[in-house]
Amino acid sequence: MMARTKILRAASAIALSSTVLAATTLGAQLSVVGVAQAAVVNRIEVRGNQRVDADTVRGFMQITPGQNVSEADQDAAVRRLFSTGLFSDVRISQSGGTLVVQVDENQIVNQVLFQGNSKIKDEQLIAAVQTSPRGAYSSATTEADVQAIRDAYTAIGRSDAVVSVNTQTIGQNRVNVIFNIQEGDRTKIASISFVGNSAFSDARLKQVIALRESGILSFIQRNDIYAEDRLRTDEEALRRFYYNRGFADFRIVSSVAELDPAQNAYFITVTVDEGERYTFGDVAIDSSVPGIDTQSLYSELETEPGEVYSAKKVEDTLVNLTNRVANAGFAFAQVTPRGDRDFTNRTIAIDYVIDQGPRAYVERIEIRGNTKTRDYVIRREFDVSEGDAFNQVLVQRAKQRLEDLQFFETVSISTAPGAEPDRVIVIVDVVEKATGELSVGGGYTTGGESEGPVAEIGVTERNFLGRGQFIKVSAGFGQDTRNYTLSFTEPYFLGRRLAAGFDVYHATSSSGDYDTERTGGDVRIAAPITEDLTAQLAYNYKQEKFGDDNGFFITDINNVNPGDENYVETFSTCGDPNPVGNQVEPNTTPPVGVSAPLYTDSPIINEAICDSPYVTSSVSYSLTYSTLDNARDPRDGFFLQAGQEFAGLGGDANFIKTTGKGSYFHLLNEEFDVIGSVSGGGGNVSTLGGDGLRVFDSFFKGQDIVRGFEYKGIGPRQNGVSIGGTNFANASAEATFPLPLISRDLGFRGAVFADAGSLWGSEFEGENGVVGTDAELRASAGVGLIWASPFGPLRVNYAHPFMKEDFDETQEFSFGFSSRF
Secondary structure (H helix, E strand, O other): OHHHHHHHHHHHHHHHHHHHHHHHHHHHHHHHHHHHHOEEEOEEEEEOOOOOOHHHHHHHHOOOOOEEEOHHHHHHHHHHHHHOOOEEEEEEEEEOOEEEEEEEEOOEEEEEEEEOOOOOOHHHHHHHOOOOOOOEOOHHHHHHHHHHHHHHHHHOOOOOOEEEEEEEEEEOOEEEEEEEEEOOOOOEEEEEEEEOOOOOOHHHHHHHOOOOOOOOOHHHHOOOOOOHHHHHHHHHHHHHHHHOOOOOOOEEEEEEEEEEOOOOEEEEEEEEEOOOOOEEEEEEEEEOOOOOOHHHHHHHOOOOOOOEOOHHHHHHHHHHHHHHHHHOOOOOEEEEEEEEEEOOOOEEEEEEEEEEOOOOEEEEEEEEOOOOOOHHHHHOOOOOOOOOEOOHHHHHHHHHHHHHOOOEEEEEEEEEEOOOOOEEEEEEEEEEOOOEEEEEEEEEEOOOOOOEEEEEEEEEEEEEOOOOEEEEEEEEEEOOEEEEEEEEEEOOHHHOOOEEEEEEEEEEEOOOOOOEEEEEEEEEEEEEOOOOEEEEEEEEEEEEEEOOOOOEEEOOHHHOOOOOOOOOEEEOOOOOOOOOOOOOOOOOOOOOOOOOOOOOOOHHHHHHHHHOOEEEEEEEEEEEEEOOOOOOOOOOEEEEEEEEEEEEEEEOOOEEEEEEEEEEEEEEEOOOOEEEEEEEEEEEEEEOOOOOOOHHHOEOOOOOOOOOEOOOOOOOEEOOEEOOEOEEEEEEEEEEEEOOOOOHHHOEEEEEEEEEEEEEOOOOOOOOOEEOOOOOOEEEEEEEEEEEEOOEEEEEEEEEEEEOOOOOOEOOEEEEEOOOO
16 A cells, blocks of 8 residues: 555656646747747848948838847838839848848839830820839839830720830949830721611611721721720710610610721620610609799709600709709708609609708818819819718719810719718819810812912810910911911809900901901900800900002093003002002003092992991890700700890991891701701891991891802892892701711711892992892702811802892802811
């Protein structure tokens, strides 16, 4: 028993000793590990650096002597040094209390060179790449630059451009970076096709989108350059097109652009699901906000029962109702359209519901991406500002206004939470585009004071100095004409939506019956009354001179030698009814026996020429109402304009001139894109005071109101010379259509038209030789060829006058061309 107890005691002692020894050993090991993981660094030694100072390297590491440095700290220091872009390799090791940092510095870029490029200039490529002279060379950066250069060439329609990069060592750890470029050929768009469309043909849908198939004029128009973002933009254009024509369920199933490397051309296929076409059903307005009279809001509706459904009209109604209730003091009222489809009758009933929206305020408007355009130019398009109640409808209207400025490639508006739950940050992201234009034009015109070959050169900037201002300087030259113009417009005068500006011009012409010279200008201001109605007020000043300084050949009856047919004398015909001259001009047959001014066969015009120069000082105003869907190529809407001019604020003229004109466009056939239009106009001028009306203050009309007649071809005349009229009226009806068997991408359209009008009335009625003072109707009918050429609109008309007077002057063919590129 005693022996067993001793054995147990010995075993316990051994076990206890083993446990203590194991614990001691483990503690020692943990201590060693702790020393390895975090040791005190007394000194940092930098090796391998040539340009970068050692203290700079130590600063990047963020490790200081006396600090316990672990492996994690060393790894973090390596990452920081790499992130500077100064080093190609970094290694850190620790020897006792010394931390050794071994670096290999990146080479320095001496020059960035481009070889093989001609379509994109060096300056543009330098802006596209990140590698720059005097910066650190990085192979990763240059590879990214290669892709950036490829993207730049894709953007100009050269998707097969090949780009490579190599370096040239020049000593002292410096290199030249050379990008080698093979620009390749232009990548074309071979075809654009649509699948699933039945309401509209491929040809019609191609007119909706901006991308075009490559053709003979593509090298000028540059609208056959494929880019994915352009295709996305065209998708949105197709949606708007269908939504505004009743197809509320329209969707794009897919849009695919396949590049055929063999042809270096894209084949674009857009698959659509048109859905059914709807009309508006019942339209109602309901409100849960106390104090809002819904019956008074029905005048703001743009949607009418029975009309073809249009998303744009719904949006316009939303804006109208939102503005109306906000102006009535309900800043947080929220208007929501609720549609109820009737699939059987294919109608959509709209209920505009007005609820109390969340009380959210605009904390700030943050603008990003604008490098040229000033912030305030963008901010002023918003009807809300910092501190105002946030309204999504008004924000979207601001987006549309910014897009309409044509200053930006893209405009996107998003929101972010503000500092408080009831605060919203409005974020505006823009991508700017070029707004300057150097234009050169040329062509040939018939009619007017510039008949014959004409040319124009001008410089236009639509966003002058990033202030949103418009400025244009131009000069025009014709066979016998010269004109120079300077125009400037500030669209937000005094910080308000007032367009103020001025025009200065000088024009001379020696074509026609007599020379003319005009110098003048105006100062104007225009204010929007509604979205569609604008008023303008202007002060106008001009000086006009007619005739020339040399006079005309007149035979002095008293000195004629009957036997000498070549004896002719030159006189100034104004101021002396019986001039005596002394210059012989041989081989000329002058009129015989003339002793009065002889600029034209009209004594009225001759006397007016002799009384020039004239000064006209006047004020004018006008009202313009426009609902056109497109100002340049309208297919639907009204354009109405009326105004008056009062002359007599000094100067030689005293008159009141009233004019008005209007046009209505309507798409007669959607499938074949037949556009109908009717237009009309009229005017009256009468004297103010007792001095009578100057002949040159009358209206001179012809082919501008009734095609088929010459410029100044109708109205009162004296001895065959136009003396103008005091009244005119005209009306016209026209239909235009694409030419069959010709691609619409070429921009040709045909036209048929009929015109009617008259010019009548004169203060010289009853004088010798004066005819045409009665309101006799002239009318014509004809056809036209219109070409939306890359250089500008061109039109050729043939009009046959079937109602005219014997003394009228006709011109059945007329040709007008205005070019720009």
